[in-house]
Amino acid sequence: MKRLKTCGLIAAAAACGIASPRAIMAHGFEGNRFFPPTIQTDDPFATDEFSFPNVQLFQDPPSPGGYRTRELDYGAEFDKEIFPNFDLEFSDAFTTLNPKEGPSSNGFQNFTLGWKYELLQVPEHEFIFSVGTDWEIGGTGGKSIGSDSFSTFTPTLYAGKGFGDLPDSVPMLKPFAITGLVGEDVPTEAANPNALEWGIAVEYSLLYLEQYVKDTGMPHPFRDMIPLVELAMQSPENRDGGTTTGTVNPGVLYESRYFQAGIEAVIPINKHSGENIGFVFNVNIFIDDLWPKIFGHPVFGNTETNVASNPPVSAK
Numbered sequence: 583m584k585r586l587k588t589c590g591l592i593a594a595a596a597a598c599g600i601a602s603p604r605a606i607m608a609h610g611f612e613g614n615r616f617f618p619p620t621i622q623t624d625d626p627f628a629t630d631e632f633s634f635p636n637v638q639l640f641q642d643p644p645s646p647g648g649y650r651t652r653e654l655d656y657g658a659e660f661d662k663e664i665f666p667n668f669d670l671e672f673s674d675a676f677t678t679l680n681p682k683e684g685p686s687s688n689g690f691q692n693f694t695l696g697w698k699y700e701l702l703q704v705p706e707h708e709f710i711f712s713v714g715t716d717w718e719i720g721g722t723g724g725k726s727i728g729s730d731s732f733s734t735f736t737p738t739l740y741a742g743k744g745f746g747d748l749p750d751s752v753p754m755l756k757p758f759a760i761t762g763l764v765g766e767d768v769p770t771e772a773a774n775p776n777a778l779e780w781g782i783a784v785e786y787s788l789l790y791l792e793q794y795v796k797d798t799g800m801p802h803p804f805r806d807m808i809p810l811v812e813l814a815m816q817s818p819e820n821r822d823g824g825t826t827t828g829t830v831n832p833g834v835l836y837e838s839r840y841f842q843a844g845i846e847a848v849i850p851i852n853k854h855s856g857e858n859i860g861f862v863f864n865v866n867i868f869i870d871d872l873w874p875k876i877f878g879h880p881v882f883g884n885t886e887t888n889v890a891s892n893p894p895v896s897a898k
Contacts, residue, residue: 609870609878613705614794615744616787617761619866621844622814622831623781625761626712626740628669628698630877632867634658636675640848640860650857651681655691666883667700671716677727689724692733698740708744708759713737720770730769736779738765746794757790767816775823777816785810789837808835812846827855831862842866 609629610617619625619633636657644650657675664670672695678688698714716736723729744759765779785808792798792805815828833846845863850856870878 609868612703612708612710612742612744613746614790615708615746615759616789616837617710617742617744617759618785618808618810618835618837618842618844620761620783620785620810620812621833621846621862621864622812622829622848623761623763623783624738624740625783626698626700626710626742626763628663628667628700628712628714629661630663630669630870631659631661632869633660633864634867636862636864638848638860638862641857642679643854643856645681649681649683651679654678654680657691661698662877663880664882666880668880669698671696671698671714677724679727687724687726689727689729690722691727692718692720692723692729694718707747708742710740710742712740714740716765730771730774732769732771732774734767734769734774736765736767738763738779744790746790753795754791756795757787759785759787759790761785773821775818775821777818777823779816781812781814781828783810783812803836806837808837809833810835810846815851825852825854827852829855833862840868840872842868 609631610619610625610627617625617627619631621636636655636659638653638655638657640653640655642651642653655675655677657673659671659673661669661671672693674693675691676688677691678686680686694716696714696716698712700710700712702711703709715738718730718734718736720733721729721731740761740763742759742761746756748756760782762782763780767777767779769776787808788800788805789808792800810833812831812833813828814831815826817826818824828851830849830851831846832849833844835842835844843865845861848856848860848862869876
């Protein structure tokens, strides 16, 4: 998954896209495999994306005073491919905190700037490996919601693997795919702990089943869905950072030609991660299909040779 502060940057990037050569490259494909933009863990693709809205309702762990706080986030993310296989990523979220005791507060989280580069692609094995870094810019968010005054850099490795290359003797396993990431939080404030950010998404693509394995006659909209389970985890490594926290997120994604809509449960793994089950809802707009003259190609460089390998998202 990848907000209101980004509007000016989006407009500037769009203007650059208009001026660039028309070389269309669809989002999230490796061979025949469409990897959907996942909600809680970032996918490995450096492509043009616009995610809005990203709405999450969750109950935070109790504060030191023992009070429970309900958190509601409204987020957005915009990614723009600058060079072939290299993008810049801009994201932010507006947060409202409603504690059981005391007044509510709201404000923007720290603005995040990132980049990603697709280092290795093996289409025949539906495999991709990428590297990138996120920069959470300290002091750009609201103090009232506890945004950090210091910055955090997170160098990250990303990978994705589809199982369409499995033998024909196990056809029903071919729609499975896995994406994952591992990153290292490096805060600029020495007192704050380093942490290992890691996550995985296990997907079963009904689109892939119907298009490339067996047409079962499944009706729409079910044949356009991708059930999945995501794990989003953080493990502090030093400076008495505490225990591993995170969430398990089962859900489903619906794919159409021009957008993806998804919903997942947000289940804390322990009491340090939160209380009760929350939810997250996300819409990802496929701007490269909606406006191919503007998006779907890098600002600098040409990717025309990749056009033919990108199949349609849906069997509609």
